[in-house]
Amino acid sequence: MEHSWCLIFCSCFLIVAAAMNGTVEASKQYSVGDHIGWQQPSSNDTDVYIQWATSKRFHVGDSLSFEYRNDSVLMVDKWDYYHCNSNNPIYSFNDGNTVINLDRPGFFYFTSGVLDHCKNGQKLMIQVMGLHQRAEPPPAGANPREVGLAPGPHPSSGIVVKTTLTSGILALTVTVAALK
Incomplete structure (x- = not known):
């Protein structure tokens, strides 16, 4: 269960960074x-x-x-x-x-x-x-x-380090799939 929270946190971080669309x-x-x-x-x-x-x-x-x-x-x-x-x-x-x-x-x-x-x-x-x-x-x-x-x-x-909204969505999708 602790591993799941780490994956969720990392995915949220990537999504926030992608949403900012920054470098x-x-x-x-x-x-x-x-x-x-x-x-x-x-x-x-x-x-x-x-x-x-x-x-x-x-x-x-x-x-x-x-x-x-x-x-x-x-x-x-x-x-x-x-x-x-x-x-x-x-x-x-x-x-x-x-x-x-x-x-x-x-x-x-x-x-x-x-x-x-x-x-x-x-x-x-x-x-x-x-x-x-x-x-x-x-x-x-x-x-x-x-x-x-x-x-x-x-x-x-x-x-x-650059990230995009697409990579953030992909990371969230992989995380959700790994939690199932």
């Missing part, structure tokens, strides 16, 4: 720069953060983890990003291990607080997508090669 996405934490972390790029690899971000798809609820030494992370506006201006950051961090929650859709801009590092490519622009949102055209003045402006080769940043 459930797990949030993901990205380590900025992967194995190199957040540091001034080498002179022959100044596009490292552009390449890193274009291979990802960011969604509301995801987060970025910056790991660094003797440096900082500034969250800045678009103008400050393009001009490597560190005079008026939105947020400034220098703890060596900074986690930024991506809490809204849109563009996010980050630079190193060290002017020469930023000018040498230690800056990151990403586009965060909300639910059911497609990538937008780049903001005015954006270099098309800049980060996150086109979908990368990876279709999603997290685990995606």
Whole structure:
């Protein structure tokens, strides 16, 4: 009898999820720069953060983890990003291990607080997508090669579970048949 209740509960869950006709996405934490972390790029690899971000798809609820030494992370506006201006950051961090929650859709801009590092490519622009949102055209003045402006080769940043009303009805039918 206990097994029957479990089947009924699971079937009800699937039906509710199907009725919502939605997608459930797990949030993901990205380590900025992967194995190199957040540091001034080498002179022959100044596009490292552009390449890193274009291979990802960011969604509301995801987060970025910056790991660094003797440096900082500034969250800045678009103008400050393009001009490597560190005079008026939105947020400034220098703890060596900074986690930024991506809490809204849109563009996010980050630079190193060290002017020469930023000018040498230690800056990151990403586009965060909300639910059911497609990538937008780049903001005015954006270099098309800049980060996150086109979908990368990876279709999603997290685990995606999709269900439909048909699959929910099928699950209920199987459950009812198993209970008889």
